[in-house]
Amino acid sequence: MSRDWADAFAAVPREVFLPDLMWPYDMDTGASRSVDRRTDPVAWERAAYANVPITTQWDDGQHTGPGPGRVPTSSASMPSVVTRMLADLDVRPGARVLEIGTGTGRNAGLLAERLGERSVVTVEVDERVAARARAALGSLGLYPEVVCADGRWGHPAGAPYDRVIVTAGVRGFPPAWLAQTRPGGVILAPWGTHYSHEDALVRLTVAEDGSASGPFLRPLEFMKIRAQRLDWRRFAGHVGAYPGDAAASVTSVPLAELGEGRPFRGARFVLGLCVPECAQVLNTGEGEATLWFFDMTEGSRAWASVRFRDGEREATVHQWGPRRLWDEVARALAWWRERGRPGVDGFGLTVTPEGGCRPWCGGPGEPVPSFGGGG
Structure with missing residues (x-):
């Protein structure tokens, strides 16, 4: 981690953005458990700083606990994932950043601390989640623009952006994200197909013609953007x-x-x-x-x-x-x-200005074959 990011992480602690009742994920058992700061502050603080994802909302807010709900719908990502994604974003002071998926607000806070709050716009679809994020950010004196809207449309009023970072799994690229990113800018997003829940982090560079292309960096998994969930x-x-x-x-x-x-x-x-x-x-x-x-x-x-x-x-x-x-x-x-079972990082993706996705293996000129429909 660079010194600039180290200072931001020190100034924007994870615990500020976590609710009293939360559900850290147990990496050994594969299950979430409830932890309440009001009844067990020691366990809560231990979980807050563990390198695990923490669910902060279930079932689009219809579930309140105390046990886990059915579908996790908002969370605090693993600290190691947050750190690596921000490094992959390769953002510099002076850049404008659009974040899709505010969640707890911590990622927006880190960006605002590093770049200045006027350089950061973050979009959250859930009004209650957005309100909690604003409050947490404000408690640290950080006021990036928090927009409550469908993230698929981006935020055209703040465009063009130098970087777009998506903190939810996507199954298609909305054209608005490409249109609102300047040529040479970067879109960083967890992308995958409905074949499974698995995502891979893709780093796309936007071209002059409005298309974007780039490699998958590594596998991971995020909660899916609400409009693209599989029913x-x-x-x-x-x-x-x-x-x-x-x-x-x-x-x-x-x-x-x-x-x-x-x-x-x-x-x-x-x-x-x-x-x-x-x-x-x-x-x-x-x-x-x-x-x-x-x-x-x-x-x-x-x-x-x-x-x-x-x-x-x-x-x-x-x-x-x-x-x-x-x-x-x-x-x-x-x-x-x-092909020798190439890993995820041997593949990449090209996205047309209209949002069409063409995966490739080895380079943009080597499209992945489609075996669908007898092809």
Whole structure:
């Protein structure tokens, strides 16, 4: 960490931005637990300075606790993630920064302390979250512009920006972000596909023609931007009588090869790049697990399932509908193997001014193949 950022971190402590009741994530158990400063201040302070993400809101504010809710919808990121993202932003005094996703407000506070509050605009969709962030920032004498709005539209009144930093997982790039970034400016965002929850941090440089391109830096995972969340209810009518008249086959591909149980190793992220408009979910039971794939194409009800049983070398595959989703996934996996299983940092993304995303491997001139629809 540079001396400039070290001073900012010292002046903008994490604890100021955390509520009395919060839910730190246990990295060992994979679960969130509640900690209340009013009843256990020692545990609260210990959690506040631990290198773990902390949920500060569940279920878009409809849940108040004391236990965890269903879906985490606002949080304080891991301190190590915050530090590395700010370093990746490569921002200098004099630059204007737009942040999408205010959350607790700490990231905006760090930027304001480093660059000056007039150089920072932060956008938050949730009015209550935005109000708490303003109050926390004000308690430190920091007053960057906190805008309560849908972050997909950016904040045109403050454009152009030298840097845009997004602190929520995105599944598509709103054209407004590109239009509001000056040529040569940088957009830093966690991006991924609906194939899985996994994101990868991409650093895009905006070109004169309004497009942007750049490499993925590393895997991570953020809460998804609200307007781009996947609603699993859309697949409720996909599967009727199971397996019905679905085509049956077998596969020797092990579950671990598909990235299940081994998150952030690249498999699920890369399969999402190569198999468009596909969502997958793993259901587990005693002695078996079933990996489901659903076609997200409008009007399609295609699906596939792969059932793995403990102690069996082959898994049973069923596929139904105009797309053979498992065949597409298997072909994408074979392509990745043939390339030597490059990590996330071997890939990149080009975004058109209209928001179209074209992933590549090795360089912008080497587009990732699409195996969707038999392609």
